Amino acid sequence: MANESYKERKEQFLTSSGINVQRIYDWTGAETADAYEERLGDSGMYPFTRGIQPTMYRGRFWTMRQYAGFGDAKQTNARFRYLLEQGQTGLSTAFDLPTQIGYDADHPFALGEVGKVGVSISSLLDMETLFAQIPLDRVSTSMTINAPAAVLLAMYIAVGEKQGVPGASLSGTIQNDILKEYVARGTYIYPPQPSMRLITNTFAFCAEHAPQFNTISISGYHMREAGSTAVQEIAFTLANARAYVDAALGAGLAIDDFAPRLSFFFNAHNNFFEEIAKFRAARRIWARIMKEEYGAQSQKSWQLRFHTQTGGSTLTAQQPDNNIVRVTMQALAAVLGGTQSLHTNSRDEALALPTEESARIALRTQQIIAHESGVADTVDPLGGSYYVEALTDEIERQAIVYMDGIAAMGGAVRAVEQGYMQREIQAAAYETQCRIERREDVVVGMNAFTVANETEPELLRIGPELEEEARIRLRDLRAQRDQTAVHASLRRLEQAARGDDNLLPPILEAVRVYATLGEICDQLRGVFGEYRPQHW
Amino acid sequence: MKRPIRVLVAKPGLDGHDRGALIVAQGLRDAGMEVIYTGLRQTVAQIVAAAVDEDVDCIGLSSLSGAHMSLFPALLDELQKEGANDILVIGGGVIPPTDVRALKALGIAEIFTPGSTVTEMADFIRSRVRKNRGTERAAADPASAPQVIDHIGVAVVSLEDALRFYRDHLGLQVVHEEMIPDQHVRAAFLQLGETHIELLESTSEHGPIARFIAKRGPGVHHVAYRVDSVSEWLERARSSGLRVIDDAPRTGGQHKLIAFVHPASAHGVLTEYCQIVQE
Numbered sequence: 001m002a003n004e005s006y007k008e009r010k011e012q013f014l015t016s017s018g019i020n021v022q023r024i025y026d027w028t029g030a031e032t033a034d035a036y037e038e039r040l041g042d043s044g045m046y047p048f049t050r051g052i053q054p055t056m057y058r059g060r061f062w063t064m065r066q067y068a069g070f071g072d073a074k075q076t077n078a079r080f081r082y083l084l085e086q087g088q089t090g091l092s093t094a095f096d097l098p099t100q101i102g103y104d105a106d107h108p109f110a111l112g113e114v115g116k117v118g119v120s121i122s123s124l125l126d127m128e129t130l131f132a133q134i135p136l137d138r139v140s141t142s143m144t145i146n147a148p149a150a151v152l153l154a155m156y157i158a159v160g161e162k163q164g165v166p167g168a169s170l171s172g173t174i175q176n177d178i179l180k181e182y183v184a185r186g187t188y189i190y191p192p193q194p195s196m197r198l199i200t201n202t203f204a205f206c207a208e209h210a211p212q213f214n215t216i217s218i219s220g221y222h223m224r225e226a227g228s229t230a231v232q233e234i235a236f237t238l239a240n241a242r243a244y245v246d247a248a249l250g251a252g253l254a255i256d257d258f259a260p261r262l263s264f265f266f267n268a269h270n271n272f273f274e275e276i277a278k279f280r281a282a283r284r285i286w287a288r289i290m291k292e293e294y295g296a297q298s299q300k301s302w303q304l305r306f307h308t309q310t311g312g313s314t315l316t317a318q319q320p321d322n323n324i325v326r327v328t329m330q331a332l333a334a335v336l337g338g339t340q341s342l343h344t345n346s347r348d349e350a351l352a353l354p355t356e357e358s359a360r361i362a363l364r365t366q367q368i369i370a371h372e373s374g375v376a377d378t379v380d381p382l383g384g385s386y387y388v389e390a391l392t393d394e395i396e397r398q399a400i401v402y403m404d405g406i407a408a409m410g411g412a413v414r415a416v417e418q419g420y421m422q423r424e425i426q427a428a429a430y431e432t433q434c435r436i437e438r439r440e441d442v443v444v445g446m447n448a449f450t451v452a453n454e455t456e457p458e459l460l461r462i463g464p465e466l467e468e469e470a471r472i473r474l475r476d477l478r479a480q481r482d483q484t485a486v487h488a489s490l491r492r493l494e495q496a497a498r499g500d501d502n503l504l505p506p507i508l509e510a511v512r513v514y515a516t517l518g519e520i521c522d523q524l525r526g527v528f529g530e531y532r533p534q535h536w
Numbered sequence: 537m538k539r540p541i542r543v544l545v546a547k548p549g550l551d552g553h554d555r556g557a558l559i560v561a562q563g564l565r566d567a568g569m570e571v572i573y574t575g576l577r578q579t580v581a582q583i584v585a586a587a588v589d590e591d592v593d594c595i596g597l598s599s600l601s602g603a604h605m606s607l608f609p610a611l612l613d614e615l616q617k618e619g620a621n622d623i624l625v626i627g628g629g630v631i632p633p634t635d636v637r638a639l640k641a642l643g644i645a646e647i648f649t650p651g652s653t654v655t656e657m658a659d660f661i662r663s664r665v666r667k668n669r670g671t672e673r674a675a676a677d678p679a680s681a682p683q684v685i686d687h688i689g690v691a692v693v694s695l696e697d698a699l700r701f702y703r704d705h706l707g708l709q710v711v712h713e714e715m716i717p718d719q720h721v722r723a724a725f726l727q728l729g730e731t732h733i734e735l736l737e738s739t740s741e742h743g744p745i746a747r748f749i750a751k752r753g754p755g756v757h758h759v760a761y762r763v764d765s766v767s768e769w770l771e772r773a774r775s776s777g778l779r780v781i782d783d784a785p786r787t788g789g790q791h792k793l794i795a796f797v798h799p800a801s802a803h804g805v806l807t808e809y810c811q812i813v814q815e
Contacts, residue, residue, distance in 0.1 A: 011717045097550035097601055101577075109579070112606025113550050186552015186576050226555045313555070317630075317650040350650045352632050353602070426558050433559045437653045438786055440718065446651040459632050462602065533575060 015274040017231040019394050025386035039284070039393075043338075043379040047287035049280050049392065050380035051338040052303040057376035061089075062334075063341035064366045065142060065307065069094030069118035070353050071462055072470065073129035076119040080134060082356070088363060091134070091172075092142040092343060094118030095152070100187040102148045102521030105470035114467040117353075118144070122474055123516045127155040128162065137165040141172035142217070142307070142341075147189035149176035150198050151520050154508040157210065161512075173214035173263055173307070176202060179240040179412055180219050182533070183421045184226035189521060192413050194528035198503060199244060200251040203258040205504035214263040216244060217307060223421070224267035225313045227429020230274050231395055233267060234282040235402035236412075236421050238289070242403075243412035245294060255294050259301035268330040268337075269311040275330070276382055277391035279306070279337030285396055285403075308334035309343040315350040319445035320457055323347040328365050335369055336382055342366055352459040419534060477514060485513040490523050497527040538680065541665050542592040546574040546583040548611065551601035556628060560596060563654030566793070566813055567785070568765035569661070580607060584614040587623055593665045594624040596657070597644075604631050604639065612643050624664050628652065655784040658767055680768075682761035686792070686810040687725065687732035691745050691757040695724055695737040702726050702733060714789055721745055723789050734760075734789065758796070760808035766793045769809040773797055785811070 013021040041047055044054030053059060066088055069076045080091055095118040098110035104122040105114045114120045121127055131141075136159065145152045153174050160170050178195040181188040188195070199216065206215045220228075220237035228236065241262065248258050266282070268275055286304035290296040310330035315323045324347050331344050344362040346354030354362070370376055382388045406415045415421055435441040442448045489510035496506045503524075510520050545561045547554060554576060561573045572590050574583060587595050597608055608627055615621045627639065628648040636647040645664060648657055692698035702708050708726035715722055720743025725732040736757060738746035748757055763769050766785040773780050781796040788794035793811040 011715060097552075097603075101550055103550075109550060109577075111549075111610075112603035113601060116602035117551075181552070186554065187550075225553075227559075315650075350630060352630065426562070429555050430559055430562050433563070433654065434787070437655055437784075438718075443651075456633050459634075464606070 015230065015271050015391075016269065017229040017274065017395065017398065019231075019274070019391065019398075022390075025390050027386065040383060040389075046291065046299070046302060047284045048303055049284045050383050052283065052305060052340075054379075056338060056379040057335070057370075058379065061370045061376060062339050062366075063090045063140070064088050064363060064370075065090040065092045065341045065343055066359060066363055067092040067094050067142075067144065067309065067343045068359065069096075070460070071115040071119065072466055073119055073121065073126040075115075077130050077132055077134070079356075079359075080130075083359075083363070084134070084139070086360065086363060087367065090140045090142065090341060093130070093144065095143070095145055096120045097187065099152075099517060100145060100147065102151075102189050102517060102525075104474055104516050104518030105467065106474050107518055110467070112467075114470055115462050120466070120470055121152065121155070121517065122470065123477055123514050124155050124158050124511050125473070125477055125514065127152075127159050131156075131159050131163075135165070136160045136163055137169040142174075143172065144175050146175050146178055146181050146185070146187055147195065148517060148521055149174040150202050150504055150507050151511065151517055153202065153206075153210075153213070154504065154511040157508060158511050167210040168212065170210050171212040173217050174202070175219060175265070176216040177219045177240065177244075177265075179243060179416055180222055180237070182416045182531070183223055183236065184228075184425065185222040188531045190524065190528040191531045192417060194497075194524075195531075196244075196247045196413070197251075200248045200253065201502045201504055203248050203261070204251065204253055205502055206261065207253070207257050209504075211261075213261065214305075215258065215261045217263045217265045218244065219265040221265050221267045221309055223425055224269060224311065226425050227313075227432060228425045229428050230269065230271070230278045231398045232402065232421075232424060232428065234278055234285070234395070235399040236406075236425075237264065237266070238282065238285055238399070239403050239406040239412040239415070241286070242289065242407075246411065249294075255290075255296045256298040256301050259290060259294075259296050260298060260303075263340075264304055264306035266306050266308050266339075267311050268308050268334040268339075268342075270314050270326065270330065272329060272333050273382075273388055273391055274395070275333040276337045277388050277395050279308075279334070279339065280380075280388070280392045281396040281399060282306070283338070284392070285399060305340045307341045307343070308337075308339040310334070310345045312345055312349055315345060315347070316443060316446045317350040318454060319451060320347045320351060322445050323350070324361060324365065327362060328369070331365055332369055332373075332375065335375055336380075338380060348457055348459060351457065353462070355458055355460045357458075474516065477516070481514040486510070486515045486519070489513050489515055490519060493520065493523050494527060497524055541569045541594065541661060542590060543569050543571045543594045543596055543661065544574065544583070544587045544590060544592045545571055545596045545598065546578055546586070547576050547598055548578055548580060548583060548607040549599060549601060549603045550577055551599050551603065551629075552576055553600040553629075554598070556600070557596075557598040560598070560628065560654055560657060564596075564658055564661070567654070567658035567662075567767050568811075569658070580610045580614045583611060584618050584620065587615075588618060588620050592623060593668065594626065594661050597625065597627040597629075599627070599629040599631075602630070604629060605635055608639050608644055609642050622668065624661065624668060626657070626661070628657075653784075655767075659771070659784070662767065662771060680764055682763050684762045685731045686760040686762035686808075686812075687734045688759055689734045689736055689757040689806075689808070691748050691754050692735050692737050693749060693754055695722060695735055698735045698737075699724065702735065708733065712790060715739070716789055719744060725790065756805075758806035758808050760794070760810040763809045763811055766795050766809045766811040770795050773801075778802075785809075 040049045043051035097113045218241045220233035224233040283304045287302040290302045346358035346362045493506040561571045712725040720740035724735045778801040779798040785793045797807040
């Protein structure tokens with residue numbers, strides 16, 4: 001092997017998950033005709049390795065869904081309408097941190113955070129502004145909201161009511177994935193058990209009242225951003241998914257009533273083929289779990305539908321225009337992996353929130369892949385590639401080892417409570433950082449190929465005056481609304497929380513009479529308490 | 537004994553991105569500091585109280601939510617109020633250049649943005665804290681002088697041949713073998729009391745060992761002293777005007793943290809500082 005005339009530039013070639021990449025892949029281990037049916041199947045056929053629909057992008061392109069939101073509802077509404085005019089096909093709402101953690105904009109903890117990482121929403125009034133002149137029956141809206149997802153969903157439904165759009169005509173997604181908040185993202189409010197109840201309540205409510213809504217987007221994205229490997233990303237996500245299915249079954253729901261509305265959210269990172277293989281492996285694992293382990297009957301329950309976002313943590317603050325190239329490759333991996341929708345990051349996100357120009361280039365990147373590259377003209381173009389199939393098999397194998405381990409611990413909720421996933425991710429993140437500092441991993445423009453004098457790009461700035469305006473809006477709202485109705489609705493919510501009733505109807509009732517997000521979440525804090533993580 | 541540098545790594549505000557904070561905490565610990573991590577969602581008052589309670593030398597603030605212009609200055613005010621403004625404050629996160637300048641003008645000692653290394657941060661903290669403590673010393677502290685030779689590196693043409701002498705003749709035990717790809721080296725470690733003999737064979741004609749042998753023939757290549765903190769010794773070497781080969785500690789054989797002093801500054805012997813890293 002060690003033929004001097006064919007020296008290789010490294011001892012070993014490893015993917016992010018530590019998979020040892022061979023010099024060349026050949027037909028050894030390639031699929032026989034029987035194995036093809038079992039392991040791949042045509043697109044639209046179990047186990048959906050090649051894609052969930054028969055026609056995939058020949059039918060229609062993935063949804064180009066750029067995550068946006070900043071400042072107040074009026075500013076974000078303007079950005080939304082701009083993106084729709086530019087040819088974006090779905091909305092994706094970023095909320096600021098006070099909203100995500102259930103505090104009104106005038107709460108002391110909101111100091112300095114209002115409108116910073118997303119739009120500030122304190123009441124139905126803000127939500128009405130956010131979707132003004134956007135007909136909710138003609139656009140699908142994704143909302144990155146977790147701990148208070150039920151409240152924001154209720155506000156969305158209430159806006160629909162005001163527009164005359166019934167729940168059955170609303171489509172979109174709430175993230176609603178609390179487990180990964182404890183693991184990686186940090187916007188939890190309540191402890192795991194009541195949080196799981198809020199989630200299963202949402203499943204049940206939507207099955208009846210908003211059947212087109214994806215009730216959860218089970219997310220590996222943030223775990224990957226926190227430093228996990230590709231294998232850990234899908235293993236932990238699917239382990240969390242199992243926990244939600246178990247919770248819903250435990251609450252008495254029937255598998256085929258809620259499973260078709262489960263959706264997923266993954267990262268598209270740098271290692272091109274590993275990422276493509278990861279998406280394919282995730283589809284196959286999930287199909288088998290749903291059919292064989294849970295006995296789901298509906299094909300829709302077997303299909304893993306997912307949104308993808310390119311990897312924010314791969315972006316560099318140095319030479320930010322290089323990020324356009326990174327995003328292009330990552331987006332291409334997501335498309336070749338069969339994503340249902342896609343967000344492409346803007347080049348300036350390691351520096352600040354994206355400017356309008358950066359956001360437009362990011363959207364154009366997707367449009368160029370869709371309309372010019374030809375990659376969307378056939379389904380799963382890399383299916384049958386010796387390398388991609390071998391990687392798909394290996395990622396599947398390693399992910400299942402992790403998932404079995406988590407099952408043996410008593411499931412994802414226990415594993416999260418014990419900090420298992422947190423520790424695994426932290427170890428992988430530290431290892432990555434050490435490789436970068438030792439320059440074993442090259443990050444172009446950052447630890448190699450640097451330039452001496454970086455020019456300073458134009459950046460978007462959010463002014464502090466926003467916080468004051470939000471405070472005034474809240475003061476006026478509290479003065480004008482029907483106080484008796486608000487108090488009565490909050491009391492009914494508290495009673496429901498103490499019992500076993502579904503919490504969505506009382507939340508919707510409170511939202512309609514303009515109880516604020518903070519008031520609703522506080523009412524539940526009083527009953528459920530707050531989550532306090534353990535620290536090492 | 538000198539007190540180790542103590543650092544409080546803190547997440548002010550509501551931001552949940554703690555990958556950076558956790559990596560910095562772990563990296564500073566590996567650099568020999570004592571690190572306390574606050575966890576998420578700390579108010580400015582909580583952070584200052586923890587810093588005073590824990591008697592830290594440095595507070596490292598991390599924020600990726602854009603709230604840094606409110607939270608970082610608020611923390612400086614609170615430190616002032618508590619009479620603790622001698623504590624060094626640094627920050628990190630997604631912070632645009634204009635804000636970096638503004639924060640430094642207000643008294644944040646340094647802002648480390650994406651792409652910064654933990655090594656840079658450790659060096660920065662060490663040099664500033666030493667200045668703060670006013671303990672810049674000319675001579676090495678005898679208490680922290682190396683107590684043992686960690687290993688002696690011997691450049692050999694062939695490991696197999698060399699083992700015939702060291703293992704078969706002397707009877708030393710081989711305790712570890714390893715490839716060090718970036719140095720183009722295959723190494724075998726033999727136990728001799730607390731010390732190892734490290735036999736080094738080059739895997740490439742361009743590697744440092746191959747070049748050493750070409751110039752000087754096989755033989756003793758370097759002597760490694762075991763120290764408590766490679767980065768402190770590097771700093772000390774630099775401040776005494778010694779010529780160092782490594783700007784920052786790096787990982788060597790057996791995952792130890794190492795750095796070299798040039799033979800020109802060590803009377804003809806390539807000299808290594810070597811620190812065992814606790815798992």
